[in-house]
Amino acid sequence: MAMNEHGARILIVDDEPQIRKLLKVTLQAHQYAIYEASTGEEGLGQASRIIPDLIVLDLGLPDMSGMDVLGRIREWSNAPVIVLTVKDREEDKIAALDSGADDYVTKPFGMGELVARIRVALRHMAKSTNEPLLRIGELTIDLAQRIVELKGERIKLTPTEYDLLKVLASNAGKVVTQRQLLQQVWGSNHNESDSHYLRVYIGHLRKKLEEDSTQPKLIVTEPGIGYRFLSRE
Structure with missing residues (x-):
């Protein structure tokens, strides 16, 4: 999949309105197209409709585990997934990465760090080719x-x-x-x-x-x- 980082579709799945607002304002300023979901089921529906280039996924969702959302997304999509988590235990991060997450950011987080990690993930996706x-x-x-x-x-x-x-x-x-x-x-x-x-x-x-x-x-x-x-x- 070849894509331009600018204008990339980013889906934010997080139940905290303040976090979604902060992410939306910041990422739109970097010319990304932002979509939002506040529950796991809504996130899965959005993902299937818009086919995002990258997903920012909170693990603490009200209706289902973020890990379950990640697992279902990985059944059909290889879009980069950056996990947001308040859990700082190594085993939680390892479980997310082993389940298909591309990166993780621990709450509270700096927006500069998150934006940098998004850029890296999108660049990596854009360079995914069959070239030797x-x-x-x-x-x-x-x-x-x-x-x-x-x-x-x-x-x-x-x-x-x-x-x-x-x-x-x-x-x-x-x-x-x-x-x-x-x-x-x-x-x-x-x-x-x-x-x-x-x-x-x-x-x-x-x-x-x-x-x-x-x-x-x-x-x-x-x-x-x-x-x-x-x-x-």
Whole structure:
């Protein structure tokens, strides 16, 4: 799906009128087309009618769980979903991400942060193509040849390092949970108990890709949750 970030259709599903008003005013100022819903069922109906480019979804809805709304949306749509939650527990964030959310913001939140995350999600969606080349900043990944170049210089990676980088870079800007990474790189029989694999190989990638592996700016840790590949655009 190719789309222009400006004019993108954003559906806000939140039962708090003040939050919806704040989001609507702010996002309309950034030239987004805003649609609103105050319940889960209304949100699902709106989503099926307008086919939004991005959904901002509150997990605390009055009629049904936001997680159930997310699950039903993911049955037919791959539109980015940014979850709003007052729950600050790692397990709640992990559950949302594992269920198909693209990102999360904890209430209370700064509008600048939310708008930035919306921009990243829309850029990522706009770049979702079948092209064999993945370009993120100064990094180029040839998916057909499994070749990685940084600033025009080829980077030698092991097969596991490459597979891990591919998953992270393909989801640039998004939090990828430990479970998602372990299962996509090492297989479905792996879970968080094998997180030591991730720490070792993330360390290898940082040494090969970061200017200073002790202060990573490309592959950052989301403590207790997973990792986020930052697009330096």
